[in-house]
Amino acid sequence: MRLSLFCPLTLAALALVPPAAAQRTSLQIVVRDSSGLSIPFASAVVFPDGRIVGADQHGHIPISGLQVGLDTVMVRAIGFHPLLVPVRRISTPGFALTVTMARAPYVLPEVSVSSEESYDPIRAFHERARGSGGRFVARWQIARTGYIHASQTLQMVLGVRYEGYDPVTGGAVVRFPGCRDVGPKVSVFIDGRESAASPVSEEDVAWIMDLVAARDIEAIEVYRRRSEIPIRFRHEDACAAVLVWTQKISQ
Numbered sequence: 001m002r003l004s005l006f007c008p009l010t011l012a013a014l015a016l017v018p019p020a021a022a023q024r025t026s027l028q029i030v031v032r033d034s035s036g037l038s039i040p041f042a043s044a045v046v047f048p049d050g051r052i053v054g055a056d057q058h059g060h061i062p063i064s065g066l067q068v069g070l071d072t073v074m075v076r077a078i079g080f081h082p083l084l085v086p087v088r089r090i091s092t093p094g095f096a097l098t099v100t101m102a103r104a105p106y107v108l109p110e111v112s113v114s115s116e117e118s119y120d121p122i123r124a125f126h127e128r129a130r131g132s133g134g135r136f137v138a139r140w141q142i143a144r145t146g147y148i149h150a151s152q153t154l155q156m157v158l159g160v161r162y163e164g165y166d167p168v169t170g171g172a173v174v175r176f177p178g179c180r181d182v183g184p185k186v187s188v189f190i191d192g193r194e195s196a197a198s199p200v201s202e203e204d205v206a207w208i209m210d211l212v213a214a215r216d217i218e219a220i221e222v223y224r225r226r227s228e229i230p231i232r233f234r235h236e237d238a239c240a241a242v243l244v245w246t247q248k249i250s251q
Helices: 002-015 121-129 139-143 150-156 202-209
Strands: 024-033 043-047 051-054 060-067 072-076 083-086 095-101 135-138 161-166 171-175 186-190 217-223 240-246
Touching (some): 024 072, 043 060, 051 060, 060 072, 083 095, 121 135, 121 217, 139 150, 139 217, 150 161, 150 171, 150 202, 202 240
Parallel strands (some): 024 095, 186 240
Antiparallel strands (some): 024 060, 043 051, 043 072, 072 083, 135 217, 161 171, 217 240
16 A cells, blocks of 8 residues: 555655756867967857857867756857867866968958059048948947947848858858859959959858958948949849958058
């Protein structure tokens, strides 16, 4: 009789015990290039929660609160291919993991020099900003956000959908709802020079922008449909354009 009374009570008590939570750990990632030199100010994106953790000037990224077996860390750095680091069995909290990143090739088109009147990009930016059609983000606005990647600034642009980082492609997904063309459709310019791959698909806009760190941006212009794009930056195959101006042009 005692056994028959004890078993239901025991089973009921066990039913109240919550399932074991995922083991949490911490990890320090040391980021290096192929020559063994540290990559300063890289960053890591933790999936699935989307946390972004920045590296110090020595390429060290300390990450805490990782769920063993559930989380994945994507390491990113300007000018390098992203790396995915699954969080599996890390027995010692604070374990240091060194990762080597491969450089991402980027070639700017040839620059031609003419006798035309010198072009002041910052002055031209402010002249266009006083007009209508495009969307404009200045350096002081970006500085208030704490963004790391240039593509993150598109979250500030009305009419552009920024859908966050894709752990498969290693880049952010950006949508231009006013641009309904099929195939490559967005022109990307850095300091007035069009990317060699431009125009590109929406999926490729972010990784080109992220060749520039957010902290190095002087201004950004976004034209969400073909009719908005200034003639100087209009591409016959593009229905949208993103212009990134770095602080180098203001020096």
